[in-house]
Amino acid sequence: MTREIRFILNGEEVSITCDPLKRLLDVLREDFDLFGTKEACGEGECGACSVLKDGKIITTCMVPMGAVQGCEIMTIEGLRETLRGKTIIEAFADGGAVQCGFCIPGMVIAAESLLASNPQPTDDDIRLGISGNLCRCTGYDLIVESVKLAAKRGKGLW
Numbered sequence: 001m002t003r004e005i006r007f008i009l010n011g012e013e014v015s016i017t018c019d020p021l022k023r024l025l026d027v028l029r030e031d032f033d034l035f036g037t038k039e040a041c042g043e044g045e046c047g048a049c050s051v052l053k054d055g056k057i058i059t060t061c062m063v064p065m066g067a068v069q070g071c072e073i074m075t076i077e078g079l080r081e082t083l084r085g086k087t088i089i090e091a092f093a094d095g096g097a098v099q100c101g102f103c104i105p106g107m108v109i110a111a112e113s114l115l116a117s118n119p120q121p122t123d124d125d126i127r128l129g130i131s132g133n134l135c136r137c138t139g140y141d142l143i144v145e146s147v148k149l150a151a152k153r154g155k156g157l158w
Contacts, residue, residue, distance in 0.1 A: 007068045010078025020066030025049045027065055028075060036076035036105045040134075047133030050106035051075045057113040059132070076105035079112055087154040088112060088147075095146030099137035106133045111147045119158035120151060 006015045009032065016031055028034045028051070037060055038048035044062040051060055052074040079085035088111050091097075098104050107130055114121055114129030121129065126147045127140065135143060151158075 003066075005065050005069050007070060008072040010073070010075060010081075016065070018065055021064045023061055024051075024063040024065055024068055024073070025060035028060060028073075034075050034077050038102060038105065040102070045132075045134075046103075047106040047110065047130075048103060050109040050133065052079070052109060052113060055113075055116065057110055057132070074109075076108060079109065084112060084115070084154060084157050087157060088115070088150040091150035091153055092143070092146045095142055095149050097138055097142040097146040103133055103135045103137075107135065107143055111150060114147070115151055115154065115158045119155070121147070123148075 002017050002019055004015055004017050005020065006013065008014070016027060018027060025037060025039055028037045037051055039061060040046045040048040042061050044059040047059065049060040050057050053063070053068065054071050080089055085108065088108050092104060092108065110130045110133050114126065118125055123144055126144045130140070130143060130147070
């Protein structure tokens with residue numbers, strides 16, 4: 001069974017005909033060629049597949065397409081085109097928070113979600129905000145410092 005699903009993807013209205021149970025992760029990667037959204041655990045535990053749905057962070061490996069009808073989805077590709085996204089990404093690069101890069105799209109999405117609701121977070125706020133995202137390379141101290149740097153540089157953006 002397929003059906004047409006309409007939603008906003010990175011600011012653009014899109015439509016796709018697919019099984020409403022197909023994972024959002026698969027649609028983003030296979031149908032829209034948005035490869036910044038990664039699959040790692042496939043169980044919603046690691047955060048590599050994180051995007052924003054109506055401004056809230058979600059793990060796309062756990063979301064069926066039927067749940068995005070009429071919603072706004074922002075991937076790392078869309079976020080990096082915004083001033084806020086550029087600010088976060090530059091802070092991650094300047095702060096040394098990037099090594100292999102696999103977790104970084106999800107971490108940047110988590111940082112955006114956090115800063116949108118709390119533009120001046122404490123270290124504990126940041127650790128809680130990124131807690132659904134696993135990093136195997138840099139550890140979390142450089143990521144926490146980079147989110148603080150983004151908050152400082154982006155003062156007034158969030």
